[in-house]
Amino acid sequence: MKENTSTPLTLDGSTGEGGGQILRTGLALSMATGRPLHITRIRAGRPKPGLMRQHLACVQAAVAVCGGQADGAELGSQTLQLTPGAVRAGDYRFQIATAGSCLLVLQTVLPALMLADGESRVQLSGGTHNPMAPPFDFLERAFAPLVRRLGVGLDLQLQRRGFYPAGGGEVLAHITPAALPLTPVNVLERGPLMNGWADALAPGLARNIPYRELETLGQRMGWTFEADQLRQPATRQNEGPGNALIATLEYAHITEVFCQLGERSLSAEQVAKRLVDEVRAYQRSSGALGPHLADQWMLPLALAVWRSGRAAGYTCTEVTQHTATNAQTIAQGLPVRVQITPAEGAMHVEISPAP
Structure with missing residues (x-):
């Protein structure tokens, strides 16, 4: 070290x-x-x-x-x-008895296990689709591919979804440290849009709820059931009750995922409108990473900069207070400098070895 x-x-x-x-x-x-x-x-x-x-x-x-x-x-x-x-590689099982996010537990131990001397398997139990936490779909489709670009093997398997307040979700993570020092990567542009679609998860709820969410979202986004842009994934036994509406945008250089959870006080149409507003805000910017990915990607990239001695950066749509706080914490914990500056239609985050 x-x-x-x-x-x-x-x-x-x-x-x-x-x-x-x-x-x-x-x-x-x-x-x-x-x-x-x-x-x-x-x-x-x-x-x-x-x-x-x-x-x-x-x-x-x-x-x-x-x-x-x-x-x-x-x-x-x-x-x-x-x-x-x-830090010891190995097989671990971590369980949150409540519906608290088990994925936040994974994000806590992942940086260390990325640097371990062998492979690890982490079984997690708890919430997988929670307010104020990344859903599994976000980690699988947006976060994990970036981690793999550092040279780390990260395979995530969803065995059962867990919604608030029941929880009961199950996730398996397989982590393989990089064979060579971590390789920092720059993610400055999205590249062309390759694909976009939405999933509506509503286990244990009336079947018309996910259909109404997808129909409303499709009208606003120009997506259709016929083009397989509006999907209702199968549910597993004993999942739910719960509701999550998820939009995925696949670009050449980045995949972004947006999620809105259903609430008793919100209609299906309101949930869809909230999600579309979030997607549209991302599309109006030129930043490669959305606000949540910009926050969660910062630590793995900073570790790669530290271990390699090479600077790297990314653009993002905005820097939230969450992200700014994370930048300050990382700069205290690692010999790196995190610089955040405005860019054209975006923000630029540059992480470099401390002088």
């Missing part, structure tokens, strides 16, 4: 957006660099601060992967100290 592992990584969890992302990024950086982590005021910007069940699951997963010790790992705790050990 090039990092000074004796220097603690000290984070203030109230910084910026003040949510769980600072904790997850801090845990990932501590495992990847070997630096002890000390974080205070965890989730101070949230109505219920401190560690909730899904955040505690991230801490417990980190401890398992690096054989570390954690002080303050209990529900409601606003202070945590992690002393990491060596």
Whole structure:
């Protein structure tokens, strides 16, 4: 490791957006660099601060992967100290008893397992389609292909969907570290649009709900059932009840995924309109990555820059407070510089080795 592992990584969890992302990024950086982590005021910007069940699951997963010790790992705790050990490849199973997002647990341990000395299989149980978290379809179609461009093998299998409040989803991740040092990649342009389609998931709900969502979306996007642009995937046994409407845009250099979850207070038509508004906002910009992918791609790319000593960057539609906070956290944890500047019709994120 090039990092000074004796220097603690000290984070203030109230910084910026003040949510769980600072904790997850801090845990990932501590495992990847070997630096002890000390974080205070965890989730101070949230109505219920401190560690909730899904955040505690991230801490417990980190401890398992690096054989570390954690002080303050209990529900409601606003202070945590992690002393990491060596990251160990292997077979892991992590479960969130509630419908909390199991995919956020995966994103916590993935950076370290990308750098491990062997392959890992991670079985995750919990929510797969949650508010305020990336759905499985986003990770599979948009995030994982970018990770593979670094030279890492990342195969994701959805075994069962889990919706709030029941949860019960099952995901299997197979992670193969790069044979050579991670290779940073630039993603500056989308390239031509190759394909676009929408999926409507509504297990356990009336069959007319997904049809109405797709019909409304199709009218606004110019997509049709006949062209296989409007799809109702089969559901697995005991999935749901739940509803997610997902739009996928495949470009030559990037795939973006947008998701709206159904709510009791929203009609099917309102869900579709919200999703179309999100897609249209992306299409109006020239940035390659949407706001969520811009945030979640930053850490894997920063690790590749650190390990290779080569700069790389990407353009995105906007820099949210979430993304800006993540950039600040990463710059504290790695010897890299994250520069965010306006570009024509977009924002440009450049990550370079620290001088």
